[in-house]
Amino acid sequence: MGEGRSLDPVHQPRILRELRESGHVHRTVKQEVRENLLAKLRAGEPRFPGIVGFEDSVLPHLERALLAGHDLVLLGERGQGKTRLIRTVTQLLDEWTPVIEGCEINDHPYAPVCARCVRLSKEMSEDLPVAWKHRDERYGEKLATPDTSVGDLIGDVDPIKIAEGRTLGDPETVHYGLVPRTNRGIFSVNELPDLAERIQVSLLNVLEERDIQVRGYNLRLPLDVLLIASANPEDYTNRGRIITPLKDRFGAEIRTHYPRTIEDELVLIKQEITPDIGADIPEHLVEVIARFTRLVRESTAVDARSGVSARFSIAAAETASASAVRRAALTGEERAVTRVCDLASVVHSLRGKVEFEVSEEGRETEILAHLLRRATAETFRGRLGGQDLAPLTDRFAEGSQVESGELVPAAELLRRIGPVNGLSKIMSRLGIEEESPGHAAAALEFALEGLYLMRRLSKDDLDGTAVYRT
Incomplete structure (x- = not known):
């Protein structure tokens, strides 16, 4: 229970007080991945099911990057299994994890960060409602296309919430993008060089300061996310590129390959x-x-x-x-x-x-x-x-x-x-x-x-x- 695992979330704690009494320990995504990967390594269990031909080449580099807590880029030609490999990393998350019920960005009950959950935490204290999220729901993915916007990735003002009578400066009028909605999970950007350079800039804070900023709001939202990107070498050098400041923020760049035998x-x-x-x-x-x-x-x-x-x-x-x-x-x-x-x-x-x-x-x-x-x-x-x-x-x-x-x-x-x-x-x-x-x-x-x-x-x-x- 200390690691948030359970095959049956029905019988898990449903309010914050019960969660504390159960002895649950809050860990970041990278801590989860690291500790679960180490457990599999020690037990000799498969870490990346379904991945073929990378055992002695790609996977050792990937494991080192995950153990170091690095965000990373998988670089390789088309059809080398980059996306498949990224998706298997979710198997290193805890099977179930607690979230504040109804939260759009999966805040942990011990550490709420969005305006709504901070307010609820103050109002309800130890009776704060808790829900449980499966690891398969903690994965987000975006194929980089020319029409991708900052709003898609990070967020924008929600006109419907404004129409409901809230003021423009209210943080609760923000419609969160894909990255914050994958908070406390793993987010993948496929074919990152195809993302316009001005859009890549929006990911700089996510990778270094671990937060997002939306338009003119006085909002700094700390995120807990593991970011993994993929890139094709041809695009990487010719048609598009990863901007230098963004490359510098990734902890590892790992080359993939076709089956060698x-x-x-x-x-x-x-x-x-x-x-x-x-x-x-x-x-x-x-x-x-x-x-x-x-x-x-x-x-x-x-x-x-x-x-x-x-x-x-x-x-x-x-x-x-x-x-x-x-x-x-x-x-x-x-x-x-x-x-x-x-x-x-x-x-x-x-x-x-x-x-x-x-x-x-x-x-x-x-x-x-x-x-x-x-x-x-x-x-x-x-x-x-x-x-x-x-x-x-x-x-x-x-x-x-x-x-x-x-x-x-x-x-x-x-x-x-x-x-x-x-x-x-x-x-x-x-x-x-x-x-x-x-x-x-x-x-x-x-x-x-x-x-x-x-x-x-x-x-x-x-x-x-x-x-x-x-």
Whole structure:
């Protein structure tokens, strides 16, 4: 109770006297975060659930900044999980915290700061009503846009309160902005450099003096807030900038990055893909998409300053899965399982998510298709490079051919290929444990595509149909 935690706020104190008697201790937001982070570190518990690939790079820097009580900036290209990471910091707050009931800026019952709560505290003393706020309600976020105003962030005069008869100088006529409404919580400004410089000035007092000033009011409102901003390096240096006095007030600047290993990329895709699309996507195809994404990022044809978002790989997996669902609906398959033929749709659907160099204009589809073939070949070598595929290639020895495509159901593809000795070993090497017709077809079609890319088979592509032959 001393830290304000409870799974059931219904039975918590409801007036100030009961809160004092319970032994509750008032801590600032940064003290809460620091102490709860230390407790998780000592217990070996996850601190930032759902964050992949930052364990040995970004997170240690973030933890040091939070332990030091610093406001901070996360700097990185688009789609590196900056916003996701910021939102997980709320898990370091106490689950429940007391506030003065009805307060717009979440004043603590022990230390009211707004005019309304100061007045109520004097009038009601120990009978001051207490409410409880969950940590998820103590997070505020604003995407920096050119039309953002000081009133949006800090506050302005409320004309309705003036119309009710209050005088213009009355502090209770102030309509608080997003920052004070997140008092005793965590506030995030996404893409901070896009915020006009004159608006950035309004955050100077928040970060240093820890207060706000609204228009001409004689009002200094001390705030208890942890401010975390995100920025894109391209915007940070070119299109916009963080003004020097504001940069100086942030305690830490932390660089983020894309997943550095295939394993991290695989975990990220599996974690973030929409679960209700309705198709199974075998592990080897997820690996193809992960390798494809990395090749696109590394390609000299792609604008490196823009980056290739993690949303690219997630959308690719979802698009391929959707292609399998479409096939199942059109052909009457009972179970939708993603196959190699479904990856072709990724190139056309996601071309607009990549910024190419000007010199490559008109070649975007060709470049992506080439990189997808490279990713498929690399995955084939890694998974089936040492596997004996003679039983499969022998089926083509007498000039026979196999026709596949995005509208060929699994059962029909298996009939066209015929029995293959060693199919179970192929499926095992691909990480496929389920022995359904759809999964068997996915394994065999991937093997055929790999043999084609290794120049052991030829292939003719005709409007979504692939014909494999010797």
